[in-house]
Amino acid sequence: MSTGSGGGFQDPPVEVLAEAASAFGLLATPARLHIVWALAQGESDVTGLAERVGGTLPSVSQHLTKLKLAGLVRSRREGRRQVYLVDDPDVVTVVRLMVGQLAERAGHSAGEPVHLRELGA
Numbered sequence: 001m002s003t004g005s006g007g008g009f010q011d012p013p014v015e016v017l018a019e020a021a022s023a024f025g026l027l028a029t030p031a032r033l034h035i036v037w038a039l040a041q042g043e044s045d046v047t048g049l050a051e052r053v054g055g056t057l058p059s060v061s062q063h064l065t066k067l068k069l070a071g072l073v074r075s076r077r078e079g080r081r082q083v084y085l086v087d088d089p090d091v092v093t094v095v096r097l098m099v100g101q102l103a104e105r106a107g108h109s110a111g112e113p114v115h116l117r118e119l120g121a
Helices: 015-025 030-041 046-053 057-069 090-103
Strands: 072-079 082-088
Touching: 030 046, 030 057, 030 072, 030 082, 030 090, 046 057, 046 082, 057 072, 082 090
Parallel strands: none
Antiparallel strands: 072 082
16 A cells, blocks of 8 residues: 555654554453443443453453553442443444444344354454
């Protein structure tokens, strides 16, 4: 791909590429990707996420901590429980696009719920 002024795309700065690689790295585990997928559908607490993604409370909590430190999710207190939601709408777009494409290739219709485990994630 050309990076010159002949109508091609300009290469992003090294810092931007490093930040993108870091975000993709965090989403490279099926569990974290499933958590972000679930949160893209709506906010949830750790218990609800653990039930939905099939993980243990400590494991899901650790994944949420990493996603939160990276700025991909955030939390708010609701009474005695912590509620998590996606903090970066662009991440939701990327995750929905990628998982949607994989679901389509795997033969799932657009209206069917997609479970990442069915896609081999």
